[in-house]
Amino acid sequence: EAAVTQSPRSKVAVTGGKVTLSCHQTNNHDYMYWYRQDTGHGLRLIHYSYVADSTEKGDIPDGYKASRPSQENFSLILELASLSQTAVYFCASRYRGLSSYEQYFGPGTRLTVL
Amino acid sequence: QQNVQQSPESLIVPEGARTSLNCTFSDSASQYFWWYRQHSGKAPKALMSIFSNGEKEEGRFTIHLNKASLHFSLHIRDSQPSDSALYLCAGIASSSFSKLVFGQGTSLSVVP
Numbered sequence: 001e002a003a004v005t006q007s008p009r010s011k012v013a014v015t016g017g018k019v020t021l022s023c024h025q026t027n028n029h030d031y032m033y034w035y036r037q038d039t040g041h042g043l044r045l046i047h048y049s050y051v052a053d054s055t056e057k058g059d060i061p062d063g064y065k066a067s068r069p070s071q072e073n074f075s076l077i078l079e080l081a082s083l084s085q086t087a088v089y090f091c092a093s094r095y096r097g098l099s100s101y102e103q104y105f106g107p108g109t110r111l112t113v114l
Numbered sequence: 115q116q117n118v119q120q121s122p123e124s125l126i127v128p129e130g131a132r133t134s135l136n137c138t139f140s141d142s143a144s145q146y147f148w149w150y151r152q153h154s155g156k157a158p159k160a161l162m163s164i165f166s167n168g169e170k171e172e173g174r175f176t177i178h179l180n181k182a183s184l185h186f187s188l189h190i191r192d193s194q195p196s197d198s199a200l201y202l203c204a205g206i207a208s209s210s211f212s213k214l215v216f217g218q219g220t221s222l223s224v225v226p
Binding site for chain 1: 146157160163204206211213214215216218219
């Protein structure tokens with residue numbers, strides 16, 4: 001079973017503060033993804049990466065940065081946290097091969113911005 | 115840009131019922147479709163996928179894809195309380211095979 005871990009599992013941040021969410025995978029997967037989940041919106045893609053030291057914008061990148069320092073680690077950075085960024089954030093990874101697009105998700109980080 | 119819409123938003127069914135969840139997508143060139151299941155407070159987990167038109171059955175679960183009508187569905191036979199979860203359909207964006215586009219989800223409750 002593929003393993004994706006996230007830290008912290010929950011966080012309370014103040015408006016305007018900096019927040020870093022971390023993701024670690026031991027699957028030797030090439031792709032890593034950051035999603036946010038809000039009630040009624042399913043999962044929306046923020047940033048993703050297919051190789052270390054490179055990141056790509058997803059569908060809702062504004063207000064977020066991403067960093068992929070190694071194949072195993074992928075971080076999501078909120079430089080100036082805002083109330084609207086309160087959500088649950090999921091990290092996922094998948095193998096590069098075209099035969100399977102299955103993404104394996106971490107347990108999520110619940111972020112509350114006050 | 116792929117757009118995925120699910121219906122209904124929520125559903126309550128009795129134990130033992132047959133349940134049908136629906137998904138429509140906008141990109142007819144999209145090639146791969148998934149159903150994910152997410153139990154409350156847990157991570158989404160892949161349930162089933164399909165690449166070509168037709169049906170696929172695994173145990174009590176059947177998925178059906180019709181690219182011509184842009185329709186994708188999940189059917190659960192003999193629904194159980196343990197099936198209660200948020201069900202998310204997703205399709206590969208034809209503009210980028212790296213990305214999955216998810217629907218907003220259907221919340222299913224199976225009551226004993």
